[in-house]
Amino acid sequence: MSALLGALLAIALPWLVGGVWVYWLLGRYARYNTFVVLGHGYLLGVFLATAALRAWGLTGLALNFWGPASALALLGFAGAALAWRRPVLQPPAPARAALPGWQLGLAALLLLLLAWRYLTIGEELLLRPLYPWDAWMNWSPKAIVWFHYREFTPFVSPNDWLLLPPEDRAYTLGAFNAWKYPVGVPLLELWGMLAVGSSDSSLVFLPWVAVALALAAILYGHLRLAGAALPLAVLGVYLLFSQPFVNVHSALAGYADLWVAATFAAAVFALTEWEERRSLVYAGLALAYAAFCAQLKIPGIILAGMIIALLVAIRLDWRRLLLLALPALALLVVVLTWGIHLQIPGLGPLTLSAQQVTIPAVGDFRIEFHPVQDALLRANFLMINWHLLWYVTAAALVLSLLRPRLLRATLGSWLALVLCVAFLLFVYFFTGRYRFALDYSQVNRAFLYAAPLAVFFVCRLLGRLENTPAKPADRAG
Amino acid sequence: MFNGGGSQGSTAPTEPTAIGNLAFARAALVALLALAISAAVLLSLYPRLLERSGAALDTTPGAAVDARPGTAATPWAINGADLIVRMGGAEPGAGDSLHVTRLEEGVDSRAILTRRVALDARDYPYLEFDIRGRNLASYYYFIWRTADDPDTVHHIALPFSGENSSVRLLAQDPTWRGSVIEVGLDIYGELRDVSPQIRRLTLLPAANASLWQSIWAEWRAQRTWTQRSAHQLPGTPTETVLSPVLGAAAWAGLALLLALLLARLVRASLIASALLCLLLPWIALDLLWQVKLSNQLEETRLLFSGKSRAEKHLADIDSELYSYAQHLHSEVLPPPGAKVHLLNEEGRRGYRRLKLQYYLLPHNIFNFGKHPIRESLREGDYLIVLDEVPGLRFDRGRGELRWGDQALPVVRVDRRAPGSVYRYRGETP
Structure with a gap:
C-alpha cells in the first residue's frame, strides 16, 4: 500500500465507520442532516480508531494497521447492518424556496475564500516536516517509539527512568511532565504511522486538516438544525475557519489543541440538541466526546467535566437552575471558608480551597491573583490571532444580556461559552499558569477551545435577531 | 433574513423568508457608505489622536516638527551608491544604486x-526604504549612531512587506533622538544567489501620508x-503603531453605528447593513492574513518542494542537528534499546537538546542536566555531550569524563x- 493510500485510508475508514454509526443513532430521532452525520462521524470514528488500537494493544499482538482497521471495519458493517434491518427515520425535507441571488453569492464568496485558505494550508502541511515545538517534544515521540517497537512501551517520569533496572524498557520525555500527558494524540499519530508505514511523513498529520473539515461540517449542520438559513450557517463556518489561530493549528500540525477544541465544540453543539429536543442520542454523543476530550490533553479532563455539568444544567429551567445554584453557592462558601480535602480511592487527593486546588490527574494549583489582563487583551483584541471574533462576541454577549428573549433562545450555547471563558480566565488570573499568558505560549491555545463556541453563539444570536421588515416589493428579489 | 425557523416547533429547517436582492443591495449601499465615512473619519482623526497621546513622549511626527518652529525639514535622500561598505561585499548598480553581493x-x-x-x-x-530583491530569509535593519553616544549602534528592523518601497516610523524608537552622525543598513541571513539592490534610503519629515504608509507596511510585514x-x-513587528485588528475593529464599529442611523433613514435592512459593516472589515483582515499565508507557502515551496524526507530535513532550520542525529543513528549508536544520557548546557527547555532527542528517536534518551548522574548509570550506557559543556571535559589519558x-x-x-x-565502562571494583 502506498503511503498516500494508507494516509487516505486512515482518514476514510474511521470517517465511514463513525458516519454509519452516527447516521444510525441520530436516525432514531429524525433530527439530523448530512453535515451533522459527516462531522460527528469523523470525530466519533477517530475516537473509535484510537480505542481499537488500545484494544489491540491489550491482546499482546504486535501493533499493526490492518488488525485494528479490520475490527473497525467490522464495527462499521455492524452499524450498516443495523441501519439495514431497522431503517433510520428520514428528517423532513426542508421547505425549498429559491434563494435570492445575494445569499448564494455571499455563500459562494465565503466558501471560495475558505477553499483558498485550506488549499494553502494543505500544501503547507504536506510540504513541511513536523515543525511546531510541542508536537515534536510532547506528542510525536510516544507514537514514534510505539511504532518502532509495535507495542505500547511505557513512558515514565524522568526520576523513575533513572531508577529503572536494566532489563526494564521504559522511556521518558524531554519535557518533565509530558510522560503523563493523555495518549489520544499519540494514538492518533500512531494510527497514521501504521497506515503510512513511516514515522517521518507529513501524511500522518493530514487529520489536522480533516478535523477542521469535520468541525466545519458539525458547525454548519448544527446551525442549520437550529434554524439558521444557508448564508448564516456558511457565515458561521467562515467566521471560524478564517481565523488565523485556527488555521495555524492545521498548517503547523501536531498539537493537541485543535482536537480538544473540535471535540469540546462538537459536544456543546450536540448538547444544544439535548437542550432543545431532549434527544438522548445527542446527550450520549456528548458523553462520548467528554471521554475523548479527557484523553486528548489534561485541560480536556476539565472540559469533559464541563460537558457533563452542562448536560445536567442546560436541561433545567430557570427555577431548577436556581435551586441547583443554591447548593453550589453553599459549596462555594464552604470551599472559600474552610476548604474541602478528600482522598479519592485510586485517584489521589482532591483539595478545593481558597488557597489551593488539587485535582487528581490534573494537577496542583496555588490560588493567587495575577494581573494578566494586558496580555489577555493583547492576545485577543490586538494580535491577529482571532480577527474580530472577541469584539463581536463581547458585543453579542452584551446584547444577549440586554434582551432576555435572546438570552433564553440561546441559553445553552451562552452558558457553555460563558462557562468556558470563565474557566480560562480563572486559570490565567488565579493559578501559576499565568506565566503562560504573559509569554503568550499557551493562552491563545486555551482560547481556541472557546472560539467555536463563540462563533456558534454569535450565529445563533444573529438567527434570533429580528430583521427590519423589508418592503413587500423587495422580497421577490 | 437569517432565521430559517427550524428550531422552533418543526423538526426540519425551512429556507428563510429572505430579504430580496433589491433590499440587500440597499443595505449593501448603506454599509459601503458607512464604511467609507468611517474610514475617512478615522484616517483624519487617528494621526491627531496619536499626536496628542504621543506628544508627551516626544515620539510623534507632529511633535517632532512642532517642537522646532521655523524648521522646514525636507526629505534627506541617500542613494545606495552613497553608502560605504563596512562589512560584506557590494557593487554599484544602475541609477546610483548598490547591489549587495x-x-x-x-x-x-x-x-x-x-x-x-x-x-x-x-x-x-x-x-522610506527602496530595496529590491529581498527575501524572507534575510533580515534588514536600519542602523544609526548619535553624537551623544557614538559608540553605540542603534537599530530598528525594516520589515519585509513584499513591496519594493516601504515606510518605517523611526520616531517610535526611543533611541531615534538627538544629533544623528551616521546611518546605514545591517543585513544578515541569506541572500540566496540574488544581489539585493539598495536603491535609496530617504529620511522623511512628518506627514500623515507617511504615517499611514508606515502602518500599511507594518500590517503587510x-x-x-x-x-x-x-x-x-x-x-506585526513587536513595536507597532496600530494593530490591524484594532484598526479594523474601530473601522467596523464606527461604520456599524453610522449604518444603524443610515439604514433607518433609507429604510434598509438594519441587520444586513450592520452585518456587512462587520463582515467587510473581517474579510479585509482575512485577505491580509491570506497574503501572509500565501507568501509563507512560497517560502515553504522554495525550501521543501520536490525533495525527499531526508532532503527536507537537510533544508530545514536545524539541518545541522538532523545531520548529526543521522550520523549517530547510522555510525555510532547501537540499535535502539541502550540507554542514552544527553548532556547539554541548555536548561530543560533548550531547543537544541530537545530537537536532537526528537531526531534520535526511537533511542531511549534521558535529556536533563549538563553532567552525568553517576548513580543512575549502568555499564554500557551512552552519554552524548551536545556542544561544549563548560567544566565537563574528557581526559583521554585516563579514559574519564571529568567535571568538578x-x-x-x-x-x-x-x-x-x-x-x-561516550560509553560508560562501569566502575572498576
Whole structure:
C-alpha cells in the first residue's frame, strides 16, 4: 500500500465507520442532516480508531494497521447492518424556496475564500516536516517509539527512568511532565504511522486538516438544525475557519489543541440538541466526546467535566437552575471558608480551597491573583490571532444580556461559552499558569477551545435577531 | 433574513423568508457608505489622536516638527551608491544604486553599509526604504549612531512587506533622538544567489501620508514561521503603531453605528447593513492574513518542494542537528534499546537538546542536566555531550569524563561537531 493510500485510508475508514454509526443513532430521532452525520462521524470514528488500537494493544499482538482497521471495519458493517434491518427515520425535507441571488453569492464568496485558505494550508502541511515545538517534544515521540517497537512501551517520569533496572524498557520525555500527558494524540499519530508505514511523513498529520473539515461540517449542520438559513450557517463556518489561530493549528500540525477544541465544540453543539429536543442520542454523543476530550490533553479532563455539568444544567429551567445554584453557592462558601480535602480511592487527593486546588490527574494549583489582563487583551483584541471574533462576541454577549428573549433562545450555547471563558480566565488570573499568558505560549491555545463556541453563539444570536421588515416589493428579489 | 425557523416547533429547517436582492443591495449601499465615512473619519482623526497621546513622549511626527518652529525639514535622500561598505561585499548598480553581493561570515552572515550624516532625529520621524530583491530569509535593519553616544549602534528592523518601497516610523524608537552622525543598513541571513539592490534610503519629515504608509507596511510585514507561531500570531513587528485588528475593529464599529442611523433613514435592512459593516472589515483582515499565508507557502515551496524526507530535513532550520542525529543513528549508536544520557548546557527547555532527542528517536534518551548522574548509570550506557559543556571535559589519558572533582570511566566512541559520544565502562571494583 502506498503511503498516500494508507494516509487516505486512515482518514476514510474511521470517517465511514463513525458516519454509519452516527447516521444510525441520530436516525432514531429524525433530527439530523448530512453535515451533522459527516462531522460527528469523523470525530466519533477517530475516537473509535484510537480505542481499537488500545484494544489491540491489550491482546499482546504486535501493533499493526490492518488488525485494528479490520475490527473497525467490522464495527462499521455492524452499524450498516443495523441501519439495514431497522431503517433510520428520514428528517423532513426542508421547505425549498429559491434563494435570492445575494445569499448564494455571499455563500459562494465565503466558501471560495475558505477553499483558498485550506488549499494553502494543505500544501503547507504536506510540504513541511513536523515543525511546531510541542508536537515534536510532547506528542510525536510516544507514537514514534510505539511504532518502532509495535507495542505500547511505557513512558515514565524522568526520576523513575533513572531508577529503572536494566532489563526494564521504559522511556521518558524531554519535557518533565509530558510522560503523563493523555495518549489520544499519540494514538492518533500512531494510527497514521501504521497506515503510512513511516514515522517521518507529513501524511500522518493530514487529520489536522480533516478535523477542521469535520468541525466545519458539525458547525454548519448544527446551525442549520437550529434554524439558521444557508448564508448564516456558511457565515458561521467562515467566521471560524478564517481565523488565523485556527488555521495555524492545521498548517503547523501536531498539537493537541485543535482536537480538544473540535471535540469540546462538537459536544456543546450536540448538547444544544439535548437542550432543545431532549434527544438522548445527542446527550450520549456528548458523553462520548467528554471521554475523548479527557484523553486528548489534561485541560480536556476539565472540559469533559464541563460537558457533563452542562448536560445536567442546560436541561433545567430557570427555577431548577436556581435551586441547583443554591447548593453550589453553599459549596462555594464552604470551599472559600474552610476548604474541602478528600482522598479519592485510586485517584489521589482532591483539595478545593481558597488557597489551593488539587485535582487528581490534573494537577496542583496555588490560588493567587495575577494581573494578566494586558496580555489577555493583547492576545485577543490586538494580535491577529482571532480577527474580530472577541469584539463581536463581547458585543453579542452584551446584547444577549440586554434582551432576555435572546438570552433564553440561546441559553445553552451562552452558558457553555460563558462557562468556558470563565474557566480560562480563572486559570490565567488565579493559578501559576499565568506565566503562560504573559509569554503568550499557551493562552491563545486555551482560547481556541472557546472560539467555536463563540462563533456558534454569535450565529445563533444573529438567527434570533429580528430583521427590519423589508418592503413587500423587495422580497421577490 | 437569517432565521430559517427550524428550531422552533418543526423538526426540519425551512429556507428563510429572505430579504430580496433589491433590499440587500440597499443595505449593501448603506454599509459601503458607512464604511467609507468611517474610514475617512478615522484616517483624519487617528494621526491627531496619536499626536496628542504621543506628544508627551516626544515620539510623534507632529511633535517632532512642532517642537522646532521655523524648521522646514525636507526629505534627506541617500542613494545606495552613497553608502560605504563596512562589512560584506557590494557593487554599484544602475541609477546610483548598490547591489549587495556578499555577506561576511562570522557569528552571523552579514553586511553593513553606512553613511556619515549630520541631522537632527526630530526632523525625520520616518524612513522610506527602496530595496529590491529581498527575501524572507534575510533580515534588514536600519542602523544609526548619535553624537551623544557614538559608540553605540542603534537599530530598528525594516520589515519585509513584499513591496519594493516601504515606510518605517523611526520616531517610535526611543533611541531615534538627538544629533544623528551616521546611518546605514545591517543585513544578515541569506541572500540566496540574488544581489539585493539598495536603491535609496530617504529620511522623511512628518506627514500623515507617511504615517499611514508606515502602518500599511507594518500590517503587510512578513515573517516566516517561528517556533512561536503555534502559540501566538502578533501579525506585526513587536513595536507597532496600530494593530490591524484594532484598526479594523474601530473601522467596523464606527461604520456599524453610522449604518444603524443610515439604514433607518433609507429604510434598509438594519441587520444586513450592520452585518456587512462587520463582515467587510473581517474579510479585509482575512485577505491580509491570506497574503501572509500565501507568501509563507512560497517560502515553504522554495525550501521543501520536490525533495525527499531526508532532503527536507537537510533544508530545514536545524539541518545541522538532523545531520548529526543521522550520523549517530547510522555510525555510532547501537540499535535502539541502550540507554542514552544527553548532556547539554541548555536548561530543560533548550531547543537544541530537545530537537536532537526528537531526531534520535526511537533511542531511549534521558535529556536533563549538563553532567552525568553517576548513580543512575549502568555499564554500557551512552552519554552524548551536545556542544561544549563548560567544566565537563574528557581526559583521554585516563579514559574519564571529568567535571568538578568527579570522574567517570568512559570510552569515547565518537567525536564530531556538534558533540561527542561516550560509553560508560562501569566502575572498576
